[in-house]
Amino acid sequence: MDFSLLYFANRKVDDAPAEYDLLFDAARFADRNGFTAVWLPERHFHPFGGAYPNPALAAAALAVRTERVRLRAGSVVAPLHDPLTVAEDWAFVDNLSRGRVDLALATGWNAHDFVLAPERYAERRAHTVESVSVLRDLWAGKTVERTDGKGRPAQVATYPRPVQADLDMWLTCSSDPAGFEQAGALGLNVLTALLFQNVADLEPRVRAYRAARQRAGHDPDTGRVTLMAHTFVGESDDSVRELVRAPFLEYLASSVDLWQDHWPELRAHSGTALLEHAFERYFRTSALLGSVERCTRFVERLRACGVDEVASLIDFGAPAPATLGALHHLDRVRRAFAG
Template identity: 35%
Template sequence: MEIGVDSFAAILPDPVSGNLPSAADRMGDLLREIETADRVGLDVFGIGEHHRAEFLDSAPAIILAAAAARTSRIRLTSAVTVLSAADPVRVFQEFATLDLIARGRAEIVVGRGSFGEAFPLFGLDTRAYDDLFAEKLDLFLKLGEITNVEWEGRFRPALRGEGVYPRPHQARLPLWVGVGGTPESFVRAGTLGLPLMIAIIGGSFERFRPLVDLYRAAGTRAGHDPDTLKVGVHAMGFVGETDEEARNSFFPGWAHLTTKVGRERGWAPPSRAQFDEMAGPDGAFLVGAPSTVAAKMLHASDVLGGVSRITFQMSTASLETTAMQRSIELLGTEAAPIVRSALSGK
């Protein structure tokens, strides 16, 4: 199992003073966090894409390129690229360029996006939400196979064999499909034979097993090798010295962002009791001491029928970078070895 961290480059109030850091300082902290993840042996670091005031990740390929120049081993990916609202040609060029800078360490997770801000920003109709993604994914996959593509669709001018450059360092840029809870999205990824990255940001891991089964069944029907049908999990996570310390560290930032988004979507404000339940044995939050977190990761893999990658969405913790880096260190040096040892013995 690959283990890593995802960040949305959240810029949150200091938990003590309530002051916001400068955007430049927060970006510098984020790059140091990625360096730490590389140093402690984590496998992957992902940067999301949002177009909101509380996140600095509207251009993930640029952040990842800066990280590529500072790291040597860790794989670098989006988490996710909102392909529906982008030009697939430009996205391919950006990540191919990243792959050259990183010498073959770039990946991309594409999805439709859980926030809608990108669509009006780039002049797109949200009523075509799924059609946009399906068409642009089709083009992106073709760009990975052919330099001079002949292609025509509804939402982008046709390509008549123009060359798309540069080409990535890897023979093929690894691509995952990011999904939430829509059954059709799981079936589409399986039919295409693409690795699946599931955003599990609440509830339990068990409730996603029927959807994972749909994915694998669709892939088998389409004739894909079951070994290529990889399942990844993106979950809320934070590692502390103790369970209590981890929960107390993560809760304030999570509650701040969840309350803000909840006001927009008509949700009730979250409570500490709800948070503790999701961080407990039956919940999907990977928040706790290294042994607690490792046990929950192994549990997630078991109930989902085998997981190839788990990434921790840590950036909703409103912490200064030293505390964030310590959490990343604990994940890489204490939690991850427990998981790897347990899986190697199977």
């Protein structure tokens, strides 16, 4: 089981630059202590996740502050971009980091984000699938055809050339089993979460993913399944609950309008009751929140379901010193699965 860190801060903070101090300090901890990667999101036009409008910018900042940890987009919203700019940006980071870049691609789901590309919203999944082969070709040095400013066809290759010969990619899957199968058919890894599924749902979806890989001619055992999990590991379950409950509820509250826009059935629940229910669900069954022993048991369940990597979302609002201190306890969980 690999362990990584993932960031998705709510932008409503009192000291905005200090938020990036947590990014840098935690990434340095991961770099020094055997964590596999750091994952950096793409979010637009909303405080929830709004600290990260471009994961390549954050990755570039980390590339010169770290030495070994992988730098991963988690995720590039593929329909919002021309694959040419994605390849350019991430090849630049690949050079800065001397070959430590990986990408997860997402279809996007919030219609408001698509003010950047409104014509692509309806067919966003098809655009995402199409971008996979284009990115692979560009990364390998091949050209794509575009139309230049004078209306002429032009063959375009991207620069700088990356350090890595191949680009390892994930597909972000929420809860739709078809997404897992599509990732397998494309030969991609999977980045998923427990927002709208539970642990019991994971095992059949991972099996379907590996079966789809095999049907498409890909090695079913080489694909990676990464699970994002909200994380704060401490001395005891009670001490963690007391410390994280208020900031976690505030963090959840900052995103309710986003989820209700996409899942209208949530509007039937009152705000406070919905948030309390969500917190209890996360704390009891769907996150790495609690003691080392509790979190170790949770990771054991994930491994039994076929998960290969836990990406720990750490910046949900707990005080930065406490969050950094909790990384030492998370590292104890990581070491329990190290070999």
